[in-house]
Amino acid sequence: MKTVIITGASNGMGYEAAKLFANKGWQVFAGARRVKKIPTDKNITALKLDVTDSKSNQAFVTEILNQADRIDVLINNAGYGEYGPAEEISMENVRKQFETNFFGAVELSQLVLPTMRTQKSGRIINISSIGGDLYMPLGSFYHATKAAMQQWSDTLDTEVKAFGIRSIVIQPGGTASSWGAIAMENAEKNLKQNSPYQPLVVSIRGALSGESLGAGATSLQLAELFYKAATDEKPKRRYFHSMGDRAIVHIARAHPKLFIRVLTLILNRTGKQK
Template sequence: MKTVIITGASNGMGYEAALLFAKKGWRVFAGARRVEKIPTASNLTSLKLDVTNSISNTEFIAAILKQTDRIDVLINNAGYGEYGPAEEIPMENIRKQFETNFFGAVELTQLVLPTMRAQKSGRIINISSIGGDLYMPLGAYYHATKAALQQWSDALDSEIKPFGVRSLIVQPGGTASSWGAIAMENAMKNLKTNSPYAPTVRAVQSALSGEHFGTGATSADLAALFYKAATDATPKRRYFHSFGDRTVVHIARAYPRLFSKLLAFMVKRLTKVEK
């Protein structure tokens, strides 16, 4: 029986991924701060995990290694969007964004790599976003964490590939989940009284609400993508849910000036709509 570790397993993509891997016969170790919200299955073990806490990360992996001597896949899925004007978000919140979306994944990976190298196989699957390559207003620090995750993952992959271990990136686009609502709740909390950025916040809130854009993939769709990344005989460096997600990333990377103009047009249009 293969073993997978999934972080952020109490909701959304992580929750669905835990269920899917368990259904496929894997031994699943699922971690989250809210253990009671992690799904249940006979081959699924729920463990408390706060990826921003080094002691929690160390104890989490130690508890797993007491129950198994093999780790086939680590899915670094825990994350959220600390949205708000880059000028106004408190440094404490910015640091929390990096601790959750980036440093937590780094530390957990360091903790599982000795086991993977010893067994000469394993995959680190890092859940980024199309927002690792493109950007929108209010998401400066979220996008920064995802860009960091991708560069780190690629560099790591070049180091561990000789040991039979891979580090891969999954880049979801728009999702039918509570992510956007939570991001905008954070944006409103981070918005100062009489902020000059209030019109921008309203415009981005309109965009993320799905009023002007489709809601995209479901959490179950993305869980299936996680499973594909974990099981492909010849793994890819990047996994996308749709051709549209892949295309917009290509445009942002290959034609940055065009992307910047399109983004400016969208924000201007939405700002007018919200007035």
């Protein structure tokens, strides 16, 4: 039986991925702060995990190694959007964003790599976002964490290929989930009193709903993408849910002026709708 570790398994993509891998006969070690919300199945072991806490990360991997003789796949899925004006977000929340979205994934990868090297195989699947290449106002630190994850993952891949290990990035686009609503709640919380950035929040709310960028993928569809990245005989460096997601990343990277024009049109349109 193959073994997969999934972080952020209490909701959304992580929740659906835990169920999918379990249904496919994998031994699933699912981690989250809210253990009771992790799906239940005979193939799922639910474990407490706070990726921002180094002791929690170490205890999590130690417990897995006590129960399993190998680790085939680590899916670094835990993350959220600490939205708000770059000028006004507290440094405490900036650090929390990086600890959750980036540093936790780095530490967990360091903890599982010795086992993967010993067994001469393994995959580390890092859940980034199309937001690792493109951006919009209020998401500065979220985008920074996803860009950091991609650069780190690509570099890691060059270092571990020789050991039969791959480091892979998945870049979801808009998702049919509560992610956008939570990001906007954070944006409101991060606004200072009488903030001059209040109009931006109005403009961004519609864009983050996904309506301006097309229908988002469901959590199950993205879980299926996780499974494909974990099982492809020849894994790709990047995985996207749709051609649209791939195209907007290409535009943002290769044609930044065009991307800015499109972003400006979207913000102007959503702003007028409010």
